[in-house]
Each structure stands twice: as C-alpha cells, then as structure tokens.
Amino acid sequence: MSDLVFIGASVFFFSVAIWYLNGCHQSMKGGRDDA
C-alpha cells in the first residue's frame, strides 16, 4: 500500500512539473506574437 502511495506521489509531482512547464511556456507565448 505504501509503495503505491510513493509511486503515486512521484508521478503526481512530475505531472505537476510538466503542467508548470506548460504554464511557463504559455506565459512566454503570451508575451510575444511570434512564439
């Protein structure tokens, strides 16, 4: 059971990191017309 929690926590963290990366990308595109 604990293993599933920690595997899930790892996947969740990296999913957040990907979402965060996408957020930075959207912010970059928002600042320029040509991106």
Place this chain on the structure above:
Amino acid sequence: MTSNGWLQIGVFFTLVLLAAKPMGLYLAQVYEGRRTWLDPVMGPIERLLYRMTGVDAAAEMRWTEYGAAMLIFSLATLLLTYAVERLQHAIPLWNPQHMAAIEPYLAWNTAASFTTNTNWQSYVPEQTMSYLTQMFGLATHNFWSAAVGMALAIAFIRGIARRESKTLGNFWVDLTRGTLWVLAPMCLVYALMLVSQGVIQNLKPYETATLVETQHVTATGTDGKSVSTTITTQTIGQGPVASQEAIKMLGTNGGGFFNANSSHPFENPTPLTNLLEMVSIFLIPAGLCVTLGVMVGSPKHGWAIFAAMSVLWFAGVLTCYWAEAQPNPLLHGVEQHAISTGAAQSSGGNMEGKEVRFGIANSALFATVTTDASCGAVNAMHDSFMPLGGMVPLINIMMGEIVFGGVGAGMYGMLIFVVATVFIAGLMVGRTPEYLGKKIEAFDVQMSMLYLLIFPLIILGFAAVTVLLPNLGLSSVSNHGPHGLSQILYAYTSATGNNGSAFAGINANTHWYNSTLAIAMLAGRFLMIVPMLAVAGNLATKKIAPPSLGTFPVTTPMFTLLLTSVIVIVGALTFFPALSLGPILEHLLLRAGTSF
C-alpha cells in the same frame, strides 16, 4: 591559521586553475559534437544506444521538449531506484550481508535524493544498502544526475549562443555524450588512482577483526537499567567503494559508501586522495566557465565568471579556516592547562568532529568546497564546527551553490544571476539591459526571479513549519536553542540546494523528515530547472545586436564586482534573519559562556 595550511589551500586552487582550461575546451568539443580522441571507442557505443532506444540524434528540441524529456527520464530513474531499494532482499545478487528491504519512506527519500543529485542520506549505508543497490541503484544515478545537470547547463549556454533559434539541442544526445565522453572515462581513471592509494574495491562479505584491546561499554537499556557489554570484535565494512567514490566527487554527488563519508579511511585514505577529491569536485564546474566562454564566443566572459566564483570561494574558505583555527572559548582554560602541564598536544584550534589526518585547514577547505559546489561529501562533521565556521557551508548553499557549483547546476544557477545582474545594470544606466547582444526583457526577468524566489520559499517554508512541530520536527534535533535551529535549517537548505551534506546531530530518518526532505529535494531541483530552461529557450529565439556605447560589458572587473555583489545581496540578505537566529546568535552566546 598556519602558513602550511595556506600553502595547501594555494596548491588546491592552483590545480583547479590549471585544470579549468583543458577541461572546458574538452567539454566544448564534446557538446559541440566535434571530433575527440575517444570517438573510436565511444562512437559505436553511442550509435548502438540510439539504435536500441530509437533516438534520432539529429533531431533538435525546443526548450519545452528538452525539459519534458528531462522530467520523464528523471521520473523513470527515480522509480527504478525505488524498486531496487524495496526489492534488494529478494534479488539474489551482491547482497552478502543479507540486507533487508528498505522501508518505503526511506526508500522514497533516497530515490529522490539520488535522482536530484542531492545524495542526502538519512541512513547508514553500510548497515542498509546491498552492494547491488549501491552500484545499480545509487552509483548509476550519480552518473545520470550529473549528466543531466551538464546537459542543462549546455542547453542554457546554447540559448545564449544561438541566434533566432527555436531549439536548444537534443536532451538524449547531451545526456549520452556527457556520460560516455566525460564522466565514464574520467571515473575509470580516477577510480584506479583511488585504488592505488588504498581505497577498496571488492564484493566480499564484511570482515570481522579481533580487537587488540577489549572494550567495555556501559549503556542504558530500554527498561532504564544500566547494561554493561564487553566488545571483543569489530565488523569492518567492505564493498565496491572506489568506483562509487570517483563519480561521487566528480559528479558533485557526495553520497558516501560509508556513513563517515570522506573521513572514512576506505573512502579517503591519504592526503593525496583528499586533495584529489577536493579538486575533482571543482573540476567540471570550473571547466564549464571556459566552455561558456568558448561556446558564446567570448572567452573573457567565461573568465569573468570564473573570477566572481573565485572571490566567493576565497571569502568562504578564509572565514571558515579563521573560525576553525580559533579555540573553543569554553575549552580555552582546559587547553592552556593541558599545554602548561604537557599532558596533551593542543592543536590550537577546534578539532572536534575533524579527522586528525586532515587537520583544520583541509577540513575547512573541504567543507567550503563541498558546499560551494552541490557535492555534499564531507571529511569532517559540520555540526561540530564553531558557529561561524558552520555558517560558511550554510551560506554557500543558501547562495544557490553557484561558486563553481554542482556539475552543470552551478553554471546555470550562475547564469540566472548574470541575467539578474545585467538587468540591474540596465536599470542603473537607464537602458534596455543586454546580455552578450541579447535584449533581456520582461519574460526573462520574470522567470529568473521565479528561479531565485522558489529556493528560499521552499527552505524557509519547510524549516518554519518544522520548528513549530514539537513531536515531528523538534524531537529529532540533538541540541536545543540556536544550534537546534541551525540543524533544521541546514537540513532543508541542503535538501533544497541538492547538496546532501548534513549538519549531523539531527535524526532525519523519520516519516516527517524523509517525506518533507524528499519533496524539498524534488522541488529544489525540478521547479527551478523549468524557469531556467524557459529563459534559455527565450534567449535562443532572440537576435544578437552588435555592441554599442550603451552595452554593459560582461568581461570586465566591474562586471565581476557587480555580479558578486548581486549574489551576496540576494543570497545573504534573503536568509540573514534566519542566520541571525541560528549560527550568529550561537556565536554571540558562546562568547558569553553559553553552549547548546
């Protein structure tokens, strides 16, 4: 402080200086895909790896693709290490001591620790990890996490160097070339040098030695009664140490094969290995300054950054050596009495927690170097340093470990400070800031500030919550008062900075510390890399304007001074309130006769 001590410090820095240029030129050769003398050996292995994994080596990646590939790779290797740790008891390979499965909290903390190049160890390695876990789970991570750091630094440098480009290179190619052309061959030679000095390399079960002098130990049992034990034998740990030691230092990883880390004679047996270990921490980070200069077409800029790093290194080692060369004021009378009666040899300084073989100068230098970089290996216990001596490693990590820094991580961290510096310089002269011909605009500054603010937010947030939790947080510290605060602050600073050295004295192998430190390590690595890559990706898309009268030169002593000032102001002032409640208060109270 002695002239002998300064001579050894001088020898160390001279070696770093001499090695920086050839190392940096070689790194530029490798990452620019130019021909090297290792191509006949590594080329076929590289091509085979790409064929097996389906990587198109010619494909370029945007910063988002580069970042996503790095995140996916890191998640996969984290889960692999977690699985190895949890299953080590069931794998019938290289486990002569029959180590049990590692409990989930500790396994996750360790997997996060080695994935992020932190190598924080909440466990005693020789009592916890099988040889398979040490080699396959941990040492391989030392290669991967170091290669990832170098790849990211190169991606940032390409962002500065390229003009009107949407891409930063190929993550898989950079990862592979960094491992095959740089880390693997250097570690092979380095490990053999360590073996020649007495570092062990075997897969034998632990040895049992009969003590020359029987020891009698009295301890308090669980029932509160005194228990006396006679000890006649000692277990001596064995294992594949040299192969792990080499990448531990060269990759600025820092996780020891033994709990005593580089103060253990099997990890660091001679003064020569001690010197080599310190030089190897700075070798690649110092070389990357030259690589930066070569790849952006401004070698002087690389040396200007090298100079800023050197100034900060010297300030750290001077303070730490000075602090440790002073005797503890509470022991002063005892030492004077010992000297006058000839009953003992006095070192004249603080020798608590230090390996006698290395002494004060080499302990202070090692502590400074290992925290300037994100290494975290130790040859002395930082917890036993004088308050101001122990504050130096803490400040080094708090500044973001950009004084040469971790392999790759130090360089990209420093480049974020460079962006902040040219922005401030632009504000001061009232012109649009430029960095090597590229205009620094709002998005670049926003992402740089995000990078710089996440770091203290994680450290101070976790430390503040922990000191408010008597059962979960405070119960693990071994000293009260400001020293206890320093222990907690150091733990979260070390984790977030991906350093991994411990202030010792704190029992971090609890559910609270294992889980929160793991989150701090992951956030301190990956949530900072993303905005850094965003800056790199944005810079790559820009035109390079020719220098004009209003361009702030980034090759002069003025730039070095301004950069150093920005680092000190941002790094030191952010944490000054916390430091004043920890080591600074402890220093003042110690002078008044109070210890903790």
